[in-house]
Structure formats: structure tokens, C-alpha cells
Amino acid sequence: MKNPFNIAIIHVLWRHLRPWAIFAIVFVVLRVTGALSGVSYFTSSALMKTGILDAATAPPAVMKTFDYNFNIKDLQGQVIDFNRFKGKTIFLNVWATWCGPCRVEMPAIDELYKKVKDNDKIVFVMLSIDKSENFTKVVDFTREKGFAFPVYVPSGYLPKQLQVSMIPTTLVINSDGKIVSKETGTTNYDTPKFKEFLESL
Known part of the structure; x- marks a missing residue:
């Protein structure tokens, strides 16, 4: 049987880390494809x-x-x-x-x-x-x-x-x-x- 406390912790962590995970995935895709070179001057800085x-x-x-x-x-x-x-x-x-x-x-x-x-x-x-x-x-x-x-x-x-x-x-x-x-x-x-x-x- 799954521990409800552990599940709750996982949900809380995911809620807080999800924006960073999405950012990391997008960054990796941009870097690998070379599209990062099109990102704005200020973002790149x-x-x-x-x-x-x-x-x-x-x-x-x-x-x-x-x-x-x-x-x-x-x-x-x-x-x-x-x-x-x-x-x-x-x-x-x-x-x-x-x-x-x-x-x-x-x-x-x-x-x-x-x-x-x-x-x-x-x-x-x-x-x-x-x-x-x-x-x-x-x-x-x-x-x-x-x-x-x-x-x-x-x-x-x-x-x-x-x-x-x-x-x-x-x-x-x-x-x-x-x-x-x-x-x-x-x-x-x-x-x-x-x-x-x-x-x-």
C-alpha cells in the first residue's frame, strides 16, 4: 500500500520543481538544435x-x-x-x-x-x-x-x-x-x- 505522506511530498516537490524542469528541458532542446542562438540578447546575457x-x-x-x-x-x-x-x-x-x-x-x-x-x-x-x-x-x-x-x-x-x-x-x-x-x-x-x-x- 502506498504511503499517503510520501505521495503528498512528491506532489509538493513536483509543484515547486516543475517550472525548473520545463525550463531545463526547453534549454537542452534549444542548445542541442542550435536554436539557442536565436534567443534574445537580454535572455542570453x-x-x-x-x-x-x-x-x-x-x-x-x-x-x-x-x-x-x-x-x-x-x-x-x-x-x-x-x-x-x-x-x-x-x-x-x-x-x-x-x-x-x-x-x-x-x-x-x-x-x-x-x-x-x-x-x-x-x-x-x-x-x-x-x-x-x-x-x-x-x-x-x-x-x-x-x-x-x-x-x-x-x-x-x-x-x-x-x-x-x-x-x-x-x-x-x-x-x-x-x-x-x-x-x-x-x-x-x-x-x-x-x-x-x-x-x-
Whole structure:
């Protein structure tokens, strides 16, 4: 026979925990599908502070090889062959000036960059996919925000791996050219765990 007292406790707990359970389920669905990148700037900013958006630090079971065969351009207009970054750990973030979720995560990325910028084994590539005619807008946005990390734009063709359907998308490529991390949507990278993960590659 079921204990009425235990049943009552279960009902009370469910009544109080149900909103959080629903929130957790919705969050997981949004994160897994990549739809979290469409959540509002203010909602994403609030979630960043909870720790729920912290970047994962476990490499995937199957690591794909990254295609280095393309060019990018820095904010001074210099074209750079991406192959020059081979042999280094690369933090590559695909973003755009019009992307609210991108803007949310950028200050934390900038803080992470400042902590590891003296490590010559790590390279940051903040790759704006704004239209080419908006190059000046990318330059102005970066200067206005005062970001320290290096910003680039595509210079011609981008490999399929970077023709992403959702932004922000961030890849971490290890020194062997393997993609060891991929995050879609607003993510907090400025954590001790992620810094340690980046430095360990």
C-alpha cells in the first residue's frame, strides 16, 4: 500500500520543481538544435551569468580534420593564408555585427583571449561573416567595443566546415588539425576549465 505522506511530498516537490524542469528541458532542446542562438540578447546575457552556458571541455568521440585551405583578411586589409596557423591550437569564432547572441559572448571571449594571448601556441580567429561591402562596419564595431582579440573577414572561398547555418559557431582546432570542440549559440568560454582545456591541446 502506498504511503499517503510520501505521495503528498512528491506532489509538493513536483509543484515547486516543475517550472525548473520545463525550463531545463526547453534549454537542452534549444542548445542541442542550435536554436539557442536565436534567443534574445537580454535572455542570453542573463543565462551567461548562471553558468549554464559554460563551454564544454570534452573532445568529441570522433574528431574531424579541419580544412586549412582558404584565405582570410585582417582589419588592415592584409590577406592571410590560413595554412600559416597549422601546428597551433586555434580558437575560431564565426560571428557577425548584426548577431545579438554573438555580441553577448564576445566580452567573455575577449577576457579569455587576454589570459592566453602570450601563449604562442594558441591563435584566436574572430571571423566576421558580414557582407564584404560592410567591411568598414566590422572595423568600426571592433574599435568601438575595444576588443583586444584579432578580427578577420573571409577573403574569397570558405570551406564547408565554416559555411555554418547558425552563428555564433566556435571551433577549436588542435595542433594536429583535428576539430576538438564545436559550440553553436551563445557560450561562455571565460572559465578556468575551458582555459585549461585550451592550453592542454
